[in-house]
Amino acid sequence: MNFVELLGFTAGVFSMSMFVPQIYKTLKAKSAKDVSIQVFILSAVSNSLWTAYGIISIKPAIIVTNVVIFILAIIQIILKVKYDRADKLSGN
Amino acid sequence: MNFVELLGFTAGVFSMSMFVPQIYKTLKAKSAKDVSIQVFILSAVSNSLWTAYGIISIKPAIIVTNVVIFILAIIQIILKVKYDRADKLSGN
Numbered sequence: 001m002n003f004v005e006l007l008g009f010t011a012g013v014f015s016m017s018m019f020v021p022q023i024y025k026t027l028k029a030k031s032a033k034d035v036s037i038q039v040f041i042l043s044a045v046s047n048s049l050w051t052a053y054g055i056i057s058i059k060p061a062i063i064v065t066n067v068v069i070f071i072l073a074i075i076q077i078i079l080k081v082k083y084d085r086a087d088k089l090s091g092n
Numbered sequence: 093m094n095f096v097e098l099l100g101f102t103a104g105v106f107s108m109s110m111f112v113p114q115i116y117k118t119l120k121a122k123s124a125k126d127v128s129i130q131v132f133i134l135s136a137v138s139n140s141l142w143t144a145y146g147i148i149s150i151k152p153a154i155i156v157t158n159v160v161i162f163i164l165a166i167i168q169i170i171l172k173v174k175y176d177r178a179d180k181l182s183g184n
Contacts, residue, residue, distance in 0.1 A: 008145045014138030021130035034126035038113035046106030053100045053153070061145070 008061025015065050019043075019072035023079065032080040033087060040080070043073040100153025107157050111135075111164035115171065124172040125179060132172070135165040 001009075026032045047070035054062030093101075118124045139162035146154030 004145060004148050007141060007148065011138050011141030011145055014134050014141060018131050018134040018138060021128040021134070025126065025128045029126060031126060034117065034121060034123060036113040036117045039110050042106050042110040042113070046103050046110060049099060049103035049106060053096060053103055056096050056099065057151075059149075 005059075005061050008059065009064070012061050012065030012068075016068045016072065019069060019076065023072065023076055026076065026079045026083065030083055031087065032076075032083050035076075035080055037077060037080045040073040040076045044070055044077070047073065097151075097153050100151065101156070104153050104157030104160075108160045108164065111161060111168065115164065115168055118168065118171045118175065122175055123179060124168075124175045127168075127172055129169060129172045132165040132168045136162055136169070139165065 022035065026035065047066040050066040051063055051070070054060070054066060114127065118127065139158040142158040143155055143162070146152070146158060
């Protein structure tokens with residue numbers, strides 16, 4: 001692996017780990033009221049486009065990063081929908 | 093601009109716009125209690141690395157996207173710190 005791809009994978013690890021604290025915080029609080037769902041929908045769309053960009057440009061760091069973040073964004077969307085529904089049912 | 097860079101800039105617009113709804117929601121609610129600050133710190137770090145990656149790979153879409161998101165992440169961090177401090181002072 002050359003220096004540029006190593007740099008890309010390092011950047012990718014930080015990008016991927018960005019989504020983990022929010023998922024953890026949501027799971028712990030069992031609430032995501034202040035969390036904007038649009039962020040994660042926009043993320044899923046942009047990750048799909050960046051994955052296409054990475055495939056065409058043959059940039060493995062971009063492909064791997066965006067596929068992983070796409071999955072994490074979908075998890076956060078599911079949690080947001082789940083907890084917002086629970087909040088509504090409990091009257092909060 | 094070739095097709096790949098156009099795709100990159102389109103992906104970039106979605107990536108950049110990801111950060112706008114959360115900033116808007118934070119400003120409107122004047123609260124960011126459920127928002128994880130780590131996300132935006134990790135974003136700022138990853139954006140710096142991706143910017144370096146974009147410069148070395150000569151990928152304008154990557155450079156522009158990450159410079160803009162870096163600035164948005166810093167704005168969100170400032171808002172989080174400001175509103176969390178206000179919440180503490182008001183006893184929430």
